[in-house]
Amino acid sequence: MSLVIPMVIFMQQRMAEAGNADTAKAMQAYMKTDQPFYGVKMPERKAIFRQARAHTKITRFVEYQRLVLWLWSGENREEQYLAMDVAEYYKAFRTREAFEIYAEMLSTATHWDTVDKIASNLVGPLVLAYPELEAELVAWREDDNMWLRRASLLAHLKHKSQTNVALLTETILLLAHESEFFIQKAIGWVLREYAKTDPDYVRAFVATHEKALSALSKREAMKHLG
16 A cells, blocks of 8 residues: 555544644634634644654655645645645655646635645746746636636746746736736735836836726735835
């Protein structure tokens, strides 16, 4: 039997033992979701993952893939958080091949707490390493799934001086008409982050496209530019 299955079970059992019903209800209410929570906060979750790593070694890509996706398919929200913890931790397996794992996670994600981390921390670095993956972002920005459209923006979030400005600009202008809060917020956020690298560009962009951008997007973009 694969060692990955006992590792998943170990973490699930420890999460159940560490869980708190009141905390779970509060977390569920904060995320406005019907998905159940164990009621385990991040420090405890990280500790459980450390315990699991102490006796189970992930040495092959297929083990990484199974571990991430089995956790991701768990019933409780913290299992999805663990899936992202796992995906980030094993850096050797964050290869071109792993993009399909992250894309599968994004396609079934249901809120910003998972979408944003997957897009910026997992997909973003792969897009920089493998520019041909920009074609996936182009496809996502026209997808019916609003979270994939948000991901097409936030994949650029941490690119700094390596940002493909032409692609980001095109994506923002394509999505700027949307009334969806999470799209407007993402536009403002990615511009605000890029302003740390090129504030003049962001000022000029907002001025040029003032009518196309929502008030929320402009406010977020200019938050630290005065």
